[in-house]
Amino acid sequence: MKIFVSGGCKNGKSTFAQKEAESIFKREKEAGRADTLYYLATMDPVDGEDRARIQRHIEERKGKGYVTEEQPRDICHVADVRGVFLLDSVTALLSNEMFGRDGSFNIEAAEKVKDDLLRFGSQVAGVVYVSDYIYGDGTDGLDLSREYMKGLAGIDRALAAGCEKVFEVTYGNVVTFK
Amino acid sequence: MILVYGGAWQGKLDWVKKEYGIRDDEVFRCSDKEMPDLSAKVIYGIEEFLKREQDSEEFFRENLECLRDKIIVCRDISQGLVPVEPEERQWRERTGRTMIFLAGKADKVFRIFCGLSQEIK
Numbered sequence: 001m002k003i004f005v006s007g008g009c010k011n012g013k014s015t016f017a018q019k020e021a022e023s024i025f026k027r028e029k030e031a032g033r034a035d036t037l038y039y040l041a042t043m044d045p046v047d048g049e050d051r052a053r054i055q056r057h058i059e060e061r062k063g064k065g066y067v068t069e070e071q072p073r074d075i076c077h078v079a080d081v082r083g084v085f086l087l088d089s090v091t092a093l094l095s096n097e098m099f100g101r102d103g104s105f106n107i108e109a110a111e112k113v114k115d116d117l118l119r120f121g122s123q124v125a126g127v128v129y130v131s132d133y134i135y136g137d138g139t140d141g142l143d144l145s146r147e148y149m150k151g152l153a154g155i156d157r158a159l160a161a162g163c164e165k166v167f168e169v170t171y172g173n174v175v176t177f178k
Numbered sequence: 179m180i181l182v183y184g185g186a187w188q189g190k191l192d193w194v195k196k197e198y199g200i201r202d203d204e205v206f207r208c209s210d211k212e213m214p215d216l217s218a219k220v221i222y223g224i225e226e227f228l229k230r231e232q233d234s235e236e237f238f239r240e241n242l243e244c245l246r247d248k249i250i251v252c253r254d255i256s257q258g259l260v261p262v263e264p265e266e267r268q269w270r271e272r273t274g275r276t277m278i279f280l281a282g283k284a285d286k287v288f289r290i291f292c293g294l295s296q297e298i299k
Contacts, residue, residue, distance in 0.1 A: 006292060008257075133291070135185025137258020153187030153292075160292035168291055177294040 001028070002121050004159045006131040007169035014088060016169050017130045021086035022064065024126040028084055034125040037065050038085045042092040044072035046101070072096045075116055079123035090117065090131035090159070094152050105144060110151025114158050121162065131156050133168065180249045181280050184290030190251050191222055193290050198249060213237065216244045222251040228273045231265075235272050238280060250284075252277060 001024050005017045021037065028034035039061055045051045058068060066086070069078045073096055075087070090113075098109035106112075121127050134149060160166045166178040180198075184190045194200055198219075206218035208227035214237070215221075228234045238245065256274055261267050281287050287299035 004292070133185065135188060135254075137255060150187050153185075153189075157189050157293040160294055166292065166294055175291075175296060177291055177296060 001126045001165075002163040003128045003165045003167070004131070004156075004163040005128060005167050005169060006133045006156060008133055008136070011169050012172040013130055013132075013169045016167070016174060017086055017088065017128045018061075018064070020167075021084060021126075021128045024128070025065075025084040028125045034082050034084050036067055036080060036083045038078075038080070038083050039066040039068045040075065040078065040085045040087045041068055041070045042072050042075070042087070042089060042096065043070075044092070044096045075120050076123065079120050081123060081125065083124050084126035085120075085124055086128050086130070087117075087120075088130040090129055090155060091134075091152060093117070094148065094155060098148060098151065099144075105147075107147065110147075110154055113151075114155045117155065117159060118162060121159075129159050129163070131159070179246050179280070179284045181252070181277075181284040181287045182249065182290060183252045183254045183277065183287075185254050185257075188290045189293035190253070190290045191220075193288075193293065193295055194220055194222075194249055194251060197295070200249070210234075216241060216248075218248075220249045220251060221245075224250060224252045224276070225255055225269075225273050228276060229269055231268070231272075235276055238276055242283060245280075245283075250280060252280075254289075 003020050005013050005020070007013045025034060025037040041054065043050060043054060045054060071078050075093065094109060094113045097113050098106050100106065117129065131152070135153060168175040168177060182190055182194055191205065200220055204219040205222050206215045206220065208214055208221065208223040210226060210229040214227060255270055261270060281299065284299065289296045289298050
């Protein structure tokens with residue numbers, strides 16, 4: 001089972017996605033197809049603030065049975081055919097691949113991340129992809145942020161097409177697209 | 179009239195083409211340089227046309243009868259920060275007013291999200 005969740009910032013996506021991941025895991029485990037529930041953290045911490053946030057999120061998930069994998073790039077390395085994954089987030093993965101710490105920019109990042117995510121989905125027992133809906137304003141964006149938005153939109157559309165269920169979370173409410 | 183809107187790069191036109199069997203040559207792509215061609219089946223990107231200050235908003239009200247059998251596609255530009263430039267603020271408001279008008283008159287309204295549709299009306 002593959003699920004795609006998107007929506008605006010601070011709308012309750014992660015909380016919803018977490019519940020979905022836990023319910024997929026319960027079903028898959030009962031059916032004998034899965035034995036581990038993973039949280040795939042994609043943030044690439046650059047400073048103490050990021051590390052503190054990561055620690056806070058780890059605390060929040062404590063006791064819910066998640067094994068945390070930190071993989072800011074090349075996620076297929078941690079794919080597990082008997083694992084159900086909460087992948088948070090598609091947005092961070094693209095950003096890690098597209099914008100290097102040295103200021104470099106990789107124009108091919110979006111295609112690579114899209115391939116990785118689709119391949120990852122085929123190598124696991126279940127996955128909930130969390131992305132961010134960042135297409136709500138009228139700006140055409142600066143060149144690089146425009147490339148990023150366009151790239152993320154391509155990834156979102158491919159994942160939405162490939163997932164069995166697609167949801168938008170809007171201020172705690174859930175719109176079912178599929 | 180069918181009104182379709184959604185954020186940038188969400189696949190609005192792809193969805194319209196597939197859903198209604200539309201060919202490329204049946205789509206008029208709007209710009210601020212000319213009036214939309216009312217012989218086209220699909221009038222795409224009306225937000226671009228609405229960059230015209232003078233006559234764009236009136237166009238939709240004056241040509242409502244001709245628009246009744248059209249599919250109109252608009253990029254949703256309403257959900258970001260208030261633009262810094264006054265022209266952009268006016269453009270956003272003009273687009274919003276026009277969308278409320280068109281959505282009120284439309285037989286059906288769809289929002290496109292990641293290539294998928296949500297029936298609004």
